[in-house]
Amino acid sequence: MKRFLPEYAAAAYLFLYSPLVVLGIFSFNSSKVAIWRGFTWDWYIRVFQNSALLDATLNSLIIACAATLVSTIIGTLAGYALWKKRSPILTNSLYLSLMTPEIVAGVSLLAFFEWLFRFLHVQLGMHTVILAHVSFCLVYVVIVILARLRTFDSSLEEAALDLGATEWQVFRYVTVPMLLPGIIAAALLCFTVSFDDYVITSLVAGVNSETLPMVIYAMARKGVSPEVNALSVMITVGLGVLILLAGRLEQRSGGKARRP
Amino acid sequence: MESVLELRDLTKHYPTHQAVNCISLCIKPGEFFSLVGPSGCGKTTTLRLIAGFEAPTSGEILLNGNSVTSLPPYRRDVNTVFQSYALFPHLTVVQNVAFGLERRRRESKIEIREKVKRALALVQLSGKESRLPSQISGGERQRVALARSLVLEPQVLLLDEPLSALDPKLRKQMRGELKSLQRRVGIAFLFVTHDQEEALSLSDRMAVMNGGRLEQIGAPRELYQQPKSRFAAEFLGEVNWINGTGVRPEATRISSNSPGDSVSSFTAVVEGSTFLGDCVHVQTRLPDGAQCTAELRRQECPFRTGDPVYVWWHASDELHFPIND
């Protein structure tokens, strides 16, 4: 059995990557059918001419950036505080939000906004999507930050206190600079999670705030379209690059603040 | 003389054990004071209590007569040199040294630059200003740690085993430099170590700790020659225990012929010898089974294994303890 492990692993990796690779290859197919007819950039060009797609992409970017900014700041502060002293209530709440099925989170937010807006006369829109995204992105940031802090040398903080820095100054001048690569990695993770979300977004988005996943879903529902292929390839490559960047950052700074 | 640092009945209990048990001591201004003891005796905990990283269960810490027990570390006029130096990896040497001054906001930028320059010159590190901690050697990092604390001119400098991370030769060299540095700066040093030789050679006064308690305080010579407890005697050097009396190897005489009736001597058989560079230790065994080591200040052992010898000492070299151990 052990002898076949490498072959099995190769097959497993093939299984994981071939759908995306196939998609990539056929995004250059000049025919709409699943038979190779020739190479073309057509579909990619069409993506950029599709105003609905472009608008949706812009919405997704705005939402992802806003949600990432808020989640990263709030999550970093919380992760730091939890590292200093545990709070079972908060930790379990975060854990619960991770375990909650997206559909439940989505409908509950929809119900919440609907109830809230009876009193506030506000509609569903980008703002509700951003709030929703913050609610489920937060836990990812906290996890990443806590993981980084676990290997943080706390004598550095003590040294800073000893030299006259208050707790806030310690955080600001020592901890955050050292944690920066981890913070950025958390932000990149947050961005990809937010950018890709469909279920929750589709439930709480208003009429005018279609996101890219919503458009792709509608197109996929209708059938396979080469434009979606091209778009998918671009998104996959883009997000993949972000994730690789995040991974690089994690590795590079990993040595600096290690405990001796 | 007023004490610069005073500990009054300082105690720290943990749920599992008592780390520090009712410690009281005074450190005089400008004094080089060492706290020695085996690992786990509570000396580092004591240091952390003084620095403010832990709160005592009971007792008081006074700095120049004022209680600082309830103050956080950044409000106490003491600074610490950590065992791992704890230099900020993302800051250069200069930025590390200037860190405390910048937080204090008492000095202008120009004054800070001047003070940092002087502090680096004091520890002989001028020229490495813009290096990062990862780019300098262990010994140099230690100097940065010293400069970083001394530039703030604290009342007391706390040093937590600062030399233990260095290799033996560098350790010996740094010992001398540390002592002369302290003399030049004139600040009281509270030096924590498990190395009794270090403490004996550096301190004006020292204290031996064991199991959270202070065994004895005094000048190094006093502690070495007149230990008040068996533990202190054994910790600070080697002791031969013969018939309930303790004698140091360097005070133990050995010869093939009987020394006569003016001193009480014991017969023994040579078991072996160890060459220590500047002397030789001859291990012998007495008839009742006790071991006795005699130190000979020469390069060779004139006895062979199995030789019968006499061991004796002068009564004035005996170690006596006020309480029965």
Added chain:
Amino acid sequence: MSRLRIAFLTPTAAVMGLLFFAPLLIVFAYSFLTRGAYGGVMRPWTLEAYDRVFDPLYGHILWRSLWIAAVSTFLCLALGLPLALYIARSASYKTLLLNLVMLPFWTSFLIRTYAWMFLLRDTGLINTALESLHLIRAPFPLLFNSGAVILGLVYGYLPFMVLPLYATLEKLDPSLLDAAADLGASPGISLWRVIIPLSKSGMIAGCLLVFIPCLGAFLTPDLMGGGKTVMIGNLVQNQFTTARDWPFGAAISLWLMVLVLFVTAFLGRKGEELI
């Protein structure tokens, strides 16, 4: 420190309270109300929604969801264990191999599901290739059934199984397996008696991380199952959109949460801490 700590924790606590717990409470309350005329809810308070949840009409949806989630989890375990074992034992490429497993997951889930649709549909790549090779005469219905849903779920959540398995297997002493072989154990016995018992915590964590999302899945059964394979997630979404029966949807959601909490508590006690 505590003032700073409270300041640091408050925003997160506020987000959790207002955007997670409060909405759940609202859903809880809505499940006891009556459906509104144009969606939403209105009085009177009633238990009618819960009555319908236990209607055998919807029972088979629950069982199908449990069944699909269980099969998917089992397949992930069976397929993921050898992979995790391989990665854990490769000396120099561990991190790279692990990252390669996780990478697809962090790109779009939607797109990956779509990619399988491209492969599996009647006019998709697989059928077209098989037809052009004259191996089949009519397209195979590879999509829009439970099998496709399971495939999609396994594909989507396999990395979630591999990661905790790897974490546990990596700590496994390789000499244990050598010792077992030395004492005469065949590879099968080694697996059953040495590897599996020692990697229990990783297996439990992996199963937890796969089963729960599979149970509440929406996209995969919707796209890969084509509306024919209705799972709990689809049912809930339907109630809150086209069917406009919010109380019923709320009641189902609540039961889904209860199921999730039950499984988490039951397995979580034996599994590893994630945070």
